[in-house]
Amino acid sequence: MELAEEGVPPVINLTELAEKEKEEFEEKVSELIIEFGAENLMACMQCGACASICPLARTGFEWYNKKLIKAILVGMREELLDDMTPWACVACNRCTEICPRNVTPFEVMLAMRRLMVEDFALPTLTIEGLRSLYEHGHAVYMTGREARKKVGLPEKPPTTDSDEKALQELKTILKNTKLAELGLIPME
Amino acid sequence: MTAEDKPRIGVYICHCGENIAGAVDVEEVRKFAEKLPDVVVARDYLFMCSDPGQEIIKEDIRKGLVNRVVVAACTPRTHEPIFRKACEDAGLNKYYFEMANIRDQCSWAHWHEKEKATEKAKLLVAAAVAKARLLEPLEDRYVELNKDVMVLGGGIAGIFAALDLANAGFKVYLVEKSPSIGGNMAKLDKTFPTNDCSACILTPLMVEVANHPNVELITYAEVESVDGTVGNFKVKVRKKQTYVDWDKCTGCGACLNVCPPKARVPDEYNEGLSTRGAIYIAFPQAVPKKAVIDPDACIRCGGRWFGEEPRKTKDGKPILAPCEKVCPTGACSRDEPRDPNGELIELNVGSIIVATGYRVMDKKHFKEYAPDSPNVITALQMERLISATGPTEGKLIVPSDIPKYLEWKKKIEKGKEAELEARKPHVITFVSCVGSRDERYHTYCSKVCCMYMLKQAMLLKEKYPDLEIYISFIDVRTPGKDFDEYYMRCRKLGIKIIKGKIGGVQRLPDERLLVKGYDAELGRPVELISDIVVLATAMEPNMDLKELARKLGISVGAEGFLKERHTKLYPVDTMTEGIFICGCAQGPKDIPDSVAQAKAAAASAMSLLAPGKMKVEPLISEVDQEKCIGCGICENLCPYGAITLVEVNGSRKSKINETLCKGCGVCAAACPSKAITLHGFTYEQVLAQIRTIAAKKVVEV
Numbered sequence: 002m003e004l005a006e007e008g009v010p011p012v013i014n015l016t017e018l019a020e021k022e023k024e025e026f027e028e029k030v031s032e033l034i035i036e037f038g039a040e041n042l043m044a045c046m047q048c049g050a051c052a053s054i055c056p057l058a059r060t061g062f063e064w065y066n067k068k069l070i071k072a073i074l075v076g077m078r079e080e081l082l083d084d085m086t087p088w089a090c091v092a093c094n095r096c097t098e099i100c101p102r103n104v105t106p107f108e109v110m111l112a113m114r115r116l117m118v119e120d121f122a123l124p125t126l127t128i129e130g131l132r133s134l135y136e137h138g139h140a141v142y143m144t145g146r147e148a149r150k151k152v153g154l155p156e157k158p159p160t161t162d163s164d165e166k167a168l169q170e171l172k173t174i175l176k177n178t179k180l181a182e183l184g185l186i187p188m189e
Numbered sequence: 190m191t192a193e194d195k196p197r198i199g200v201y202i203c204h205c206g207e208n209i210a211g212a213v214d215v216e217e218v219r220k221f222a223e224k225l226p227d228v229v230v231a232r233d234y235l236f237m238c239s240d241p242g243q244e245i246i247k248e249d250i251r252k253g254l255v256n257r258v259v260v261a262a263c264t265p266r267t268h269e270p271i272f273r274k275a276c277e278d279a280g281l282n283k284y285y286f287e288m289a290n291i292r293d294q295c296s297w298a299h300w301h302e303k304e305k306a307t308e309k310a311k312l313l314v315a316a317a318v319a320k321a322r323l324l325e326p327l328e329d330r331y332v333e334l335n336k337d338v339m340v341l342g343g344g345i346a347g348i349f350a351a352l353d354l355a356n357a358g359f360k361v362y363l364v365e366k367s368p369s370i371g372g373n374m375a376k377l378d379k380t381f382p383t384n385d386c387s388a389c390i391l392t393p394l395m396v397e398v399a400n401h402p403n404v405e406l407i408t409y410a411e412v413e414s415v416d417g418t419v420g421n422f423k424v425k426v427r428k429k430q431t432y433v434d435w436d437k438c439t440g441c442g443a444c445l446n447v448c449p450p451k452a453r454v455p456d457e458y459n460e461g462l463s464t465r466g467a468i469y470i471a472f473p474q475a476v477p478k479k480a481v482i483d484p485d486a487c488i489r490c491g492g493r494w495f496g497e498e499p500r501k502t503k504d505g506k507p508i509l510a511p512c513e514k515v516c517p518t519g520a521c522s523r524d525e526p527r528d529p530n531g532e533l534i535e536l537n538v539g540s541i542i543v544a545t546g547y548r549v550m551d552k553k554h555f556k557e558y559a560p561d562s563p564n565v566i567t568a569l570q571m572e573r574l575i576s577a578t579g580p581t582e583g584k585l586i587v588p589s590d591i592p593k594y595l596e597w598k599k600k601i602e603k604g605k606e607a608e609l610e611a612r613k614p615h616v617i618t619f620v621s622c623v624g625s626r627d628e629r630y631h632t633y634c635s636k637v638c639c640m641y642m643l644k645q646a647m648l649l650k651e652k653y654p655d656l657e658i659y660i661s662f663i664d665v666r667t668p669g670k671d672f673d674e675y676y677m678r679c680r681k682l683g684i685k686i687i688k689g690k691i692g693g694v695q696r697l698p699d700e701r702l703l704v705k706g707y708d709a710e711l712g713r714p715v716e717l718i719s720d721i722v723v724l725a726t727a728m729e730p731n732m733d734l735k736e737l738a739r740k741l742g743i744s745v746g747a748e749g750f751l752k753e754r755h756t757k758l759y760p761v762d763t764m765t766e767g768i769f770i771c772g773c774a775q776g777p778k779d780i781p782d783s784v785a786q787a788k789a790a791a792a793s794a795m796s797l798l799a800p801g802k803m804k805v806e807p808l809i810s811e812v813d814q815e816k817c818i819g820c821g822i823c824e825n826l827c828p829y830g831a832i833t834l835v836e837v838n839g840s841r842k843s844k845i846n847e848t849l850c851k852g853c854g855v856c857a858a859a860c861p862s863k864a865i866t867l868h869g870f871t872y873e874q875v876l877a878q879i880r881t882i883a884a885k886k887v888v889e890v
């Protein structure tokens with residue numbers, strides 16, 4: 002969030018947000034989030050139950066579930082695209098269990114990630130993860146092949162990474178997803 | 190005193206579960222009571238008021254063991270009637286009963302000082318016994334009741350109260366201040382929580398009540414004074430001068446359009462969003478549909494007033510006012526003089542139901558919300574703006590362009606071609622709790638505004654999906670049946686909620702409005718530009734409510750609405766017997782609650798009046814005219830006006846009206862010659878109690 006000089010939170014101009022949603026974008030961010038899977042978004046009454054148990058809210062992330070939903074409802078598209086909170090969601094789904102309105106806040110987080118991917122608004126770490134997924138079949142890939150060798154293990158673990166056929170299959174799958182369309186990572 | 194009459198007192202001490210026994214040593218009190226003079230038996234029981242408890246008392250009476258009863262228990266306010274009834278059922282005169290309140294005054298007051306509580310209980314029992322020795326048998330009186338009822342106020346509450354009574358066979362006078370019944374509901378477009386059209390459900394009821402054979406509708410009238418008491422109220426009602434002969438007026442409306450522009454004033458029905466002429470019919474569906482002339486607005490066309498000779502044209506023809514001229518029935522002819530004070534009539538009724546409703550606060554008080562902008566309106570004005578009977582026939586335009594709309598309409602009506610150049614709003618913002626929950630105005634919550642804001646937003650959004658609608662709430666209050674579901678429906682429509690009350694509205698040069706708020710959910714200040722700002726202004730008591738309450742002898746609460754006798758148990762009763770209240774005159778509420786209260790008030794009046802007579806306790810004052818010296822002190826002191834001084838054999842004597850006396854005892858205490866006896870609280874009885882307590886033992890008076 003961009004802070005004004007004194008640390009005073011800047012005023013949110015609702016008219017500007019609404020006008021942008023109408024004029025610049027084809028769809029409202031709330032409509033997109035619903036399309037991307039958070040079907041019950043509009044039922045949120047901002048009770049805060051989800052935020053009370055969300056690890057993100059407890060560790061100082063700005064746009065944890067409840068607040069993210071509110072920001073979506075008023076159309077704060079740009080500010081949200083600049084924020085990395087959705088990538089920090091640990092998918093614990095406690096929010097989904099607790100929500101009295103069946104909003105499934107975790108689905109909102111996921112939908113927000115999808116929207117961010119579409120807008121290329123994702124952290125480099127994520128790109129690395131995707132590249133690694135494509136190349137090795139692991140989103141989080143361990144380094145230290147030398148260390149493996151030293152203790153007498155094969156260089157590559159006995160997973161997709163060491164199974165050329167499986168890896169090719171995975172690449173084919175990925176090439177057929179939206180990922181290829183977006184061109185986020187090189188896919189030969 | 191025969192042996193038969195000699196007091197044989199039974200003392201019955203209640204444990205009230207732990208309520209009394211927790212602090213008072215009941216057995217000690219019982220033993221003490223046993224030894225008091227004239228006491229023949231003292232018993233205790235866990236709950237004296239329960240069936241078996243009462244049976245103990247009745248058994249002792251039936252066996253002839255006791256002929257006076259003292260119960261030491263809780264408060265006589267709630268329980269005295271119960272024990273009196275038990276005595277009566279067992280064949281004892283129920284005024285041979287006395288009660289000592291050892292719960293409120295002993296155990297509760299001295300919960301941590303058990304010995305003192307017990308000592309005090311003993312004293313109170315001794316005092317009650319001292320009084321019981323001197324009790325006299327009294328007989329209940331009956332007064333005849335007039336079965337007719339006056340209902341004040343013809344809003345939805347008054348209409349329902351009148352209809353229920355009339356259907357049950359009671360004669361009802363429905364007295365309404367304005368020219369038509371209908372009240373505020375007549376101004377609403379649709380009504381939550383079902384969104385049915387207000388006029389569609391209200392107007393049939395208006396017609397039904399007006400045509401009911403048992404209802405006499407008296408509109409354009411106000412109460413001038415009220416005398417008498419329950420069963421026998423005499424009400425003076427002033428019928429205001431209509432300046433139109435209602436026997437002749439057919440409500441054709443021919444006069445409305447000829448009234449000149451100079452005589453036009455803000456239209457009450459449209460909450461000032463349009464104007465009406467000096468001669469007007471309240472609204473198109475008015476009941477009765479009759480015209481009245483507003484004498485303050487009338488500019489005396491033709492240069493004459495009622496009863497004055499008409500001026501003449503050069504050729505000697507009389508110059509008539511345009512309304513007179515156009516009226517096909519001669520209803521507004523100015524030939525006859527008319528009394529500006531109207532007519533005073535007197536109604537005799539047994540009961541009165543007050544259903545005079547509320548008004549909404551004007552926007553002018555709220556300088557922070559740019560009240561001088563025509564596009565800042567109250568929610569009631571919004572109802573008119575979206576109503577098909579409103580100033581724009583329900584066409585949604587910004588209020589600042591209503592004059593343009595009216596111009597355009599006039600042209601079209603005259604068959605001219607014209608283009609309507611009124612701006613349509615794109616953004617509408619609702620501001621909650623305006624004047625409610627605010628120490629500067631009213632501390633109460635007006636209860637219906639959250640719901641009507643949601644309603645108006647929903648109606649607008651459903652009709653115009655492109656509208657941006659913001660509602661600001663301190664918190665959303667939707668506690669009624671189906672109400673929260675209604676709220677969710679609004680959320681799902683995409684109406685945007687600002688969590689927090691708007692703090693400022695600024696009028697912009699283009700007649701739009703800059704709205705400044707703070708959203709607690711985002712934790713940041715927000716602002717937006719709105720075409721219309723709707724203020725949910727508080728519902729408040731009518732200006733004249735306090736004065737009306739004074740005339741009726743009922744009270745208003747700190748917030749100014751009529752006060753019920755008991756919030757929970759007697760919600761439609763007042764401290765004055767025979768007068769009931771319902772609807773928004775009692776406090777802000779919605780239509781379902783107003784109707785429920787109206788039906789409750791009607792039922793209360795029915796159960797009071799149906800027997801045709803009413804039992805009155807004989808605990809009232811009586812003058813011994815032998816002793817009275819005619820000083821008149823009592824006459825001035827009596828708060829109920831029950832005392833008059835009369836001539837008896839050439840000297841002035843005080844006389845008490847039995848139906849008016851409430852037994853307060855002020856006169857008896859003040860009479861210098863002890864000529865007044867308050868039955869049930871005679872000098873001897875009260876003194877015996879006081880002296881017993883002072884001497885800590887029963888003393889002879």
Ligand SMILES: Cc1cc2nc3c(=O)[nH]c(=O)nc-3n(C[C@H](O)[C@H](O)[C@H](O)COP(=O)(O)OP(=O)(O)OC[C@H]3O[C@@H](n4cnc5c(N)ncnc54)[C@H](O)[C@@H]3O)c2cc1C
Binds near residue numbers: 568779
């Ligand atoms: C903007 C707005 C929207 C609303 N929308 C809804 C809704 O959608 N659904 C809902 O349930 N409720 C709604 N309400 C509430 C609703 O208006 C009230 O619940 C209802 O009108 C109360 O009826 P009443 O008969 O008690 O009072 P009123 O309607 O005020 O009627 C009182 C009558 O008494 C007359 N009167 C006043 N003083 C005297 C006097 N001294 N002597 C004789 N007569 C007198 C008045 O002229 C009037 O005719 C809304 C209120 C507002 C302000």
Ligand code: SF4
Binds near residue numbers: 106
């Ligand atoms: S728990 Fe559900 S309703 Fe409550 S704030 Fe979170 S998403 Fe909204």
Ligand code: SF4
Binds near residue numbers: 094
């Ligand atoms: S699933 Fe994500 S948003 Fe929901 S509680 Fe867990 S971390 Fe928070």
Ligand code: SF4
Binds near residue numbers: 444515516517518521
């Ligand atoms: S023209 Fe005459 S009859 Fe018609 S509404 Fe006016 S006063 Fe009544």
Ligand code: SF4
Binds near residue numbers: 623626638
């Ligand atoms: S009903 Fe709602 S808007 Fe009205 S005063 Fe109460 S909380 Fe405020």
